Amino acid sequence: MERSKPPADIDYLAELIAMQQNGPKQLGFFGTRNMGFLHQNLIEVLSYAMVLTDNHIYTSGATGTNAAVIRGALRAEKPHLLTVVLPQSRSKQPPESQELLEQVQNVIDMPANDKLSLLEASRLCNQDIVGRVQQVICFAFHDSRLLLETCSEAKEQRKIVTLFYLD
Numbered sequence: 001m002e003r004s005k006p007p008a009d010i011d012y013l014a015e016l017i018a019m020q021q022n023g024p025k026q027l028g029f030f031g032t033r034n035m036g037f038l039h040q041n042l043i044e045v046l047s048y049a050m051v052l053t054d055n056h057i058y059t060s061g062a063t064g065t066n067a068a069v070i071r072g073a074l075r076a077e078k079p080h081l082l083t084v085v086l087p088q089s090r091s092k093q094p095p096e097s098q099e100l101l102e103q104v105q106n107v108i109d110m111p112a113n114d115k116l117s118l119l120e121a122s123r124l125c126n127q128d129i130v131g132r133v134q135q136v137i138c139f140a141f142h143d144s145r146l147l148l149e150t151c152s153e154a155k156e157q158r159k160i161v162t163l164f165y166l167d
Contacts, residue, residue: 028133030065030150033065035065044069047073083107083132086125087125089111110128130150136159138162138163140164141165141166
């Protein structure tokens with residue numbers, strides 16, 4: 001009798017469990033800015049859990065996924081385990097992001113990218129974060145080009161990549 005393949009959600013959960021088996025890691029969280037409240041809550045809980053288990057989280061400073069990651073990590077009350085890498089200078093961030101960033105102790109900004117388009121600056125920022133981490137967790141839609149490109153580059157660098165599709 002041939003076994004059927006487990007649903008994709010079980011595969012994702014197995015990957016999340018595997019992440020914890022070898023101790024704390026450097027994790028890069030990426031994702032879309034456009035997502036619903038429920039998805040943001042799930043991401044916030046995941047980020048909180050990852051920091052509670054002593055993983056160091058790297059993310060960017062945008063709204064949506066990044067804001068949820070930051071809120072979750074801050075809730076874990078281990079500020080040294082959160083680093084936010086901005087694609088441009090802090091002053092180029094939207095007001096709601098700047099307000100959240102005031103609570104983050106480790107912020108790296110890239111003022112040299114201020115003259116680039118946000119897309120190109122974000123591409124460079126994502127590459128920087130991927131270079132700092134062992135594992136990538138990404139929340140994307142099937143047409144999220146930059147995020148899918150980031151996941152592909154991370155795989156090429158032999159990083160563990162967990163990709164959640166929101167559509």
